[in-house]
Amino acid sequence: MSEVVVRHNAERHRFEAGSSEKAALLNYRLHGNVVEIVHTEVPPEYQGQGLAAKLVTAALEWARAGGHKVMPTCSYVKTFVAKRSEFADLL
Numbered sequence: 001m002s003e004v005v006v007r008h009n010a011e012r013h014r015f016e017a018g019s020s021e022k023a024a025l026l027n028y029r030l031h032g033n034v035v036e037i038v039h040t041e042v043p044p045e046y047q048g049q050g051l052a053a054k055l056v057t058a059a060l061e062w063a064r065a066g067g068h069k070v071m072p073t074c075s076y077v078k079t080f081v082a083k084r085s086e087f088a089d090l091l
Contacts, residue, residue: 004051006058015055015062018046026055026074035063036071056080060087 004024006017015026024042028035037059042052056077063070070090072078081087 004046004049004054006054008058008062015059017051017055018043022046024051024055026052026059026077028059030068031071033068034071035059035068037074037077040074040076052076053080060090063090 004017006015009016013028013030015028016023018024022043022045024046025040026037027039027041028037030036037056040052040055042055060070060081068090070081070087072081072091081091
């Protein structure tokens with residue numbers, strides 16, 4: 001797969017990567033100043049290429065830039081944040 005661009009689709013409360021018909025997604029909800037990351041989904045043809053990590057990193061960096069806290073309810077995001085101390089301040 002060529003370099004994948006992660007896009008923030010604020011209108012749909014999600015981050016997207018890949019082609020529009022087969023996009024990998026990270027969905028979130030805003031609760032005031034808290035970003036709840038609820039789901040990450042990567043189509044089978046994109047799995048194993050680090051795409052979920054790119055989506056999560058983009059979402060966490062966006063949250064940090066906006067001064068938000070993060071509540072990860074997605075199991076992948078919980079594990080991702082637990083393994084990376086650079087994002088601990090967002091919880």
